[in-house]
Structures are given as C-alpha cells and as structure tokens.
Amino acid sequence: MNAKKYKAFPAIPIENRTWPGKRITKAPIWCSVDLRDGNQALIDPMGIETKLAFFELLVKLGFKEIEIGFPSASDTEYDFIRRLIDENRIPSDVTIQVLCQAREKLVRRTMECIKGAPSVIFHIYNSTSPAQRKYTFNKSKEEIIKIAVDGVKCIKDCMKDLSEEDRKKIRLEYSPESYSMTEIDYAIEICEAVGNEWGWSKESKIIFNLPTTVECYTPNIYADSIEYFAAKISHRDCCIISTHCHNDRGTGVASCELGLLAGADRVEGCLFGNGKRTGNLDIVTVALNMFSEGVDPELDFSNLPDIADAYQEYTKMEINPRSPYAGGLAYTALSGGHQDAIAKGFAARAKMPEDAIWDVPYLLIDPHDIGRKYEGIIRINSQSGKGGASFILEHNYGYAIPKAMQPAIGDLIKAKSDAAQRELQPEEILKFFEEQWLGKKRPLEVLDLASTQLEGHDESEHVSTRGVVNYNGVKFSIGGKGNGPLDSFVAALKGTPVPEFNISAFHEHSVGQGSDTYAVAYVQITLTDGSQKWGVGKSSNVGKAGVAAVISALNQ
Numbered sequence: 001m002n003a004k005k006y007k008a009f010p011a012i013p014i015e016n017r018t019w020p021g022k023r024i025t026k027a028p029i030w031c032s033v034d035l036r037d038g039n040q041a042l043i044d045p046m047g048i049e050t051k052l053a054f055f056e057l058l059v060k061l062g063f064k065e066i067e068i069g070f071p072s073a074s075d076t077e078y079d080f081i082r083r084l085i086d087e088n089r090i091p092s093d094v095t096i097q098v099l100c101q102a103r104e105k106l107v108r109r110t111m112e113c114i115k116g117a118p119s120v121i122f123h124i125y126n127s128t129s130p131a132q133r134k135y136t137f138n139k140s141k142e143e144i145i146k147i148a149v150d151g152v153k154c155i156k157d158c159m160k161d162l163s164e165e166d167r168k169k170i171r172l173e174y175s176p177e178s179y180s181m182t183e184i185d186y187a188i189e190i191c192e193a194v195g196n197e198w199g200w201s202k203e204s205k206i207i208f209n210l211p212t213t214v215e216c217y218t219p220n221i222y223a224d225s226i227e228y229f230a231a232k233i234s235h236r237d238c239c240i241i242s243t244h245c246h247n248d249r250g251t252g253v254a255s256c257e258l259g260l261l262a263g264a265d266r267v268e269g270c271l272f273g274n275g276k277r278t279g280n281l282d283i284v285t286v287a288l289n290m291f292s293e294g295v296d297p298e299l300d301f302s303n304l305p306d307i308a309d310a311y312q313e314y315t316k317m318e319i320n321p322r323s324p325y326a327g328g329l330a331y332t333a334l335s336g337g338h339q340d341a342i343a344k345g346f347a348a349r350a351k352m353p354e355d356a357i358w359d360v361p362y363l364l365i366d367p368h369d370i371g372r373k374y375e376g377i378i379r380i381n382s383q384s385g386k387g388g389a390s391f392i393l394e395h396n397y398g399y400a401i402p403k404a405m406q407p408a409i410g411d412l413i414k415a416k417s418d419a420a421q422r423e424l425q426p427e428e429i430l431k432f433f434e435e436q437w438l439g440k441k442r443p444l445e446v447l448d449l450a451s452t453q454l455e456g457h458d459e460s461e462h463v464s465t466r467g468v469v470n471y472n473g474v475k476f477s478i479g480g481k482g483n484g485p486l487d488s489f490v491a492a493l494k495g496t497p498v499p500e501f502n503i504s505a506f507h508e509h510s511v512g513q514g515s516d517t518y519a520v521a522y523v524q525i526t527l528t529d530g531s532q533k534w535g536v537g538k539s540s541n542v543g544k545a546g547v548a549a550v551i552s553a554l555n556q
Helices: 034-040 048-061 075-086 104-113 130-137 141-159 164-168 184-198 219-232 252-261 283-292 304-315 336-349 388-397 403-420 426-437 485-495 542-554
Strands: 029-032 065-069 095-101 120-127 170-177 206-212 239-245 266-269 444-453 463-471 474-482 501-511 518-527 532-539
Touching: 029 239, 029 283, 034 048, 034 065, 048 065, 048 075, 048 304, 065 075, 065 120, 075 095, 075 104, 095 104, 104 120, 104 141, 120 130, 120 141, 120 206, 130 141, 141 170, 141 184, 164 170, 170 184, 184 206, 184 219, 206 219, 206 252, 206 266, 219 239, 219 252, 239 252, 252 266, 252 283, 266 283, 336 388, 388 403, 388 426, 403 426, 403 518, 403 532, 426 532, 444 485, 444 542, 463 485, 474 485, 485 501, 485 542, 501 542, 518 542, 532 542
Parallel strands: 029 065, 029 266, 065 095, 095 120, 120 170, 170 206, 206 239, 239 266
Antiparallel strands: 444 463, 463 474, 501 518, 518 532
16 A cells, blocks of 8 residues: 555644643534535435424524524525524524635625524635645635635625614634644634624624544644643633544544643534544544533433434435444343343442442443433444353343353354344243253143142141152152141152252242233253253242142253
8 A cells, every 4th residue: 555645744833732621511502404414415415304303402402503404505504594594493592504615796695595583603614725726726825714714704795784783693613624634823813704704792602613624643733733722822712712523533522522632612423423434523422522521511312222223214314233323233142241241330330329339340331321222232243252141131022141141142042043044032042942951841741730738747748749740750648747738849859760869959930010020940950960051930829839849850
C-alpha cells in the first residue's frame, strides 16, 4: 500500500493543554441534525409526513434544538418547515435550526421560510480549507472571509423589516465547513470576522460550529483545536462552541467527548450515527456514555428499542447488531465465562437495594434502564458455558438450577446447538431441558403410588409408601417406610432391580403464583460405582415433586 501518498495533518500549536485531566460532568446543549444532515444522507430521503413524525420523536426525547432542514434546497424542505410553523407544531421550549449556504439568494429564501417561527437558529456556512479554496472556489483567504461576512450582512439586511421582538427570535450559527482541514488560526480569523459583523452579545450568543466535516486526525488533535479555539477567540463569553463530528476514521464519539473536555458547549449529531458517508456522531452513544458514569444526559433513552424501531422505520436504515447500547448483540454473552459472571452478578444484585451502584460483570449499564430485556442478554450456541442455559431457564421460565447441576444442562444444550449448527432460542432451551429431565419415562415409570402418614411410629419411619412401578418393561409392586414421602419411596425401590443409590443433594423451590404455583425439586443421586446423576421433578405437591426428581435422575 502506497502510504507515501498521504501525510499527517498538522498538530495544533497548543501548550499546557488542560483537557486530558478533565471529566464530563454535565450534559451539553444537544442539537439533532437528523432531519437535515441525516436525511440528506439517505438513499430514499424522508417525505414530509415521515419528517413530521421524526420531529415529534426528537421533541419527545428531549431535544431543545433541532435542525429541521435546508429550506432553500427544495420545495419539500421548504414545505415541511412551513407546516411545522403554520400548524404550531413547535413547542415553546424548542428552537428550530435551518441550514443555509452563505449566498444571498439562498439566505433570502431561507428568511422567507422561517417567518413566524417562535425561535430560530439561522445556520450559515461556507467552506474554508485550503483544498476547498483552491479547487472549489479558486479564491484567496480574504475572499473566503468576505463570502462569510457578506452572508451575515444579508441575514441582517433581511431582518431590518422585522420587529424588535421578531429579531430577538433569530440567533446566528456559523460553521467554517471543513474546519478539520482548515488552518486553525485562519478558522479563528474567519469566525472573528463573522462575530464582528453579527455583533457580540452575552444575551444572544453566536454559535461557532466547528465540524470534523471529514474526520482526518485523531481525537486528541480535535480536542487540542477546540481548547486552542476557545482560548484565542475574542468574546468567549459571547459565543457557544459546538462540535459536529463525522465518523470517517471511526472515532466520531471519541472526538466529541474529547471536544467536550476541551471546552465545547454544544453537540450536533444524529440518532444511531446516521449521516453522510460513515455517518455523523451517534448522539445515543455519547448520551448513554454519560449516563454510564452517573451524568444525567437530559435526553430520554429509557425505551431504546422503540426509539430504534421508529428510527429504522423512518430512515429505512438498519442498526448494526454490534452498535453500542442499541445493537441486537449489545447485551449478549456467547462465551461461557461471560455468561457465568453475568448470571452471578444478577444473582448478587437481587439481594441488593435498587439504588446500589451498578457493577455486573461485562455489562456497562443495566439493560433495564434503556428498555432492554434480560432474556436477550445471553445467547446460546456451541460456545456457551455451563451457566448460560441455566440463566435463560431461571430468568425466562423460573427454574432456579443448582450450581452443581448447571454443567449437565450446559453439556446438553451445547450438544443440541452443535447438532443444529446455530444459536438456540429460549423456547428451544426450555423444550430440550424438559424433554431430558421431565419427559423421560424409561427405564423407570411409576404406574401407581400412594403415601400414608403412620401414627405411633418413631420419626425415622412415619410415612409408608405403596405402589406399582414399571422398570425396563416389567411391573413391580413396591412398598417401604421412611421419614417422609421421598425417603419412603427410596426405601420402597430397594425390592426392585433399580440400581442402588443414595441421595447426595436436594434442592426445591416454587414456580408461579396462586393456584398456578408448582413445586420444583432437583435431586442428585450417587450410585454404588460413584457416578452421579441429576433429576428434576415438578408437581403441585411438594412431596411428589421430590419423588419425580428421583425418578428423573434414575432415568438419566
């Protein structure tokens, strides 16, 4: 590969940088650009009705600034914005943002479109990088600055006829497009010129949006540029620094987070990273990363599956199964060690207060907090360990499998997955488990059984059991006494060819509620040759559940 064709972009001339030692401690100003940058990148852009539904979703999630379109680009964009305004669909606490190139004709068309809007950010931009100046515009640095300043002058000229109240409803955002490829001092120079023309104000701060239009360097360089910009721009208290990260190098989230550490106040991005080429910044990931560190992101992603479904319906884009938080495999554990650790973590948390600090192994956040279901955490295939299938059986179906029995279940389910050459679904795991431990009738089957409480006997033999069993096709009448139904049944089997055994472990619990409650018993038997087998019994009668578990163990 011809690496000599490329060179690294220059570092930022910054000394004594402070951002590496900082933490994100509060939510930024969020601005969704799903309806513009995201929509522009779709193979099949959204129509007006879909955009209206998407706008409502963004409002519901808590976005207070939403870039809704490029009204001078098409009639669809223009008509959509007019419907939002004319039909009073914009909440009083939400500011719409419109995008426009720094060209007079487009500026005037945009100003016409936003008439009557309750609150607007007029987002104007022009490209500033050496390549754009050389190839696209064939203009000098001074001429590029003039394009930006003339665009601002045009906005101000259009506002002359507005009332003082309506003028206050319009704020300015300026983007030196291709900022990431622009000389940092020149980017500051052009922003200074824009700020001087617009006018600096603490009450209505200008937004300087500093995009990685093409992500072309590592996130630390972007952070350096933000800290340098913030230190050098005049009237820092009169401007808002906004990030707008793309993902060409796959580090858009990191660039945004480091940019916030470096002093940025605001974040533009899209849900699930939609956008041009490799996408815009994924706002969901940045917000939930904050959430995972105890910072309220001030956006509501508590029902992430429904949000993901709506996004996929509106955009016709699919969310990668490996995507953070929202991906179908985000809360799966396919290796045995991971499954075992997760299961133990959940078991421990069941005994803790609800507000205990989250520390379940392998899970950054509690899936329940974003509407994900526990049964989706562990996926069972041939690589799954001893605890995975048992976790599914417990959390989906109520079977609390003893730890010592879990390897036997794991071996069975792994063999079934190997044979199927695919992942097993929870209902299949239940089916195989119940077939193996509850459904087997050979070699031992009980045809008739009754237990009687005996009076006047010592505690070691106060229950008598009588019945008929079928063992390997031969019927046997059985009878015996013991200290309970289970003990007396074991004694009764001693007169048959059933192999001799001792009960070496016994566990039981209930499943269900009210009249649908069942007792489930787990029995481990040890045969005379030292081998051990597990059995499972289920009955509305506790004593019968233990007997059924012994029969199940013998039938293994």
